[in-house]
Amino acid sequence: MRHITVCLAVTTAVVLLVLFQPxxxxxxxxxxxxxxxxxxxxxxxxxxxxxxRGEDYVDFGKEGKCLKRAICTDTFKTIVEDCSKHKITCANKDRFTGVFPGCCLKCP
Structure with missing residues (x-):
């Protein structure tokens, strides 16, 4: 009988540990x-x-041009870059690497 009581107590303790564990x-x-x-x-x-480095997300509008880019920082703040901050034209578009900010305008 004592063996059953000990087993029951151990089982109860294990179940409680599992329930309260994150x-x-x-x-x-x-x-x-x-x-x-x-x-x-x-x-x-x-x-x-x-x-x-943080992941980034380029926000494309309905016309296929991108509008903004969001970047996650090491302090978990989101930095948002707007296309208007970049001096990009069809003539200098090739100087920029990556999708952003080259996607801010459509060139012929």
């Missing part, structure tokens, strides 16, 4: 940045500490 989703969650795009959708971005 779930895998909670334990593995990371801080993220958010951005609300032109379509009113929430975009989630991560900072990648091993690469020492």
């Amino acid at each position: 779930s895998a989703v909670d334990a593995a969650s990371e801080p993220i940045c958010t951005y609300r795009n032109s379509e009113d959708e929430t975009i989630f971005l991560k900072y990648l500490p091993l690469l020492k």
Whole structure:
């Protein structure tokens, strides 16, 4: 009888530990940045500490031109760059690397 009581106590203790342990989703969650795009959708971005850079998101409008770029920083703040901040023309578009800010205008 004593053996059954001990087994029951151990089983109860294990069940309580499992119930009060944080779930895998909670334990593995990371801080993220958010951005609300032109379509009113929430975009989630991560900072990648091993690469020492944040994910970025280029917000394209309905006409195919991009409007803004959102970047997640190491402090989990979202930096938003607007196309108007960049002095880009069809003549100097090739000087820029990457999608942004070259996507800010359509050239013939």
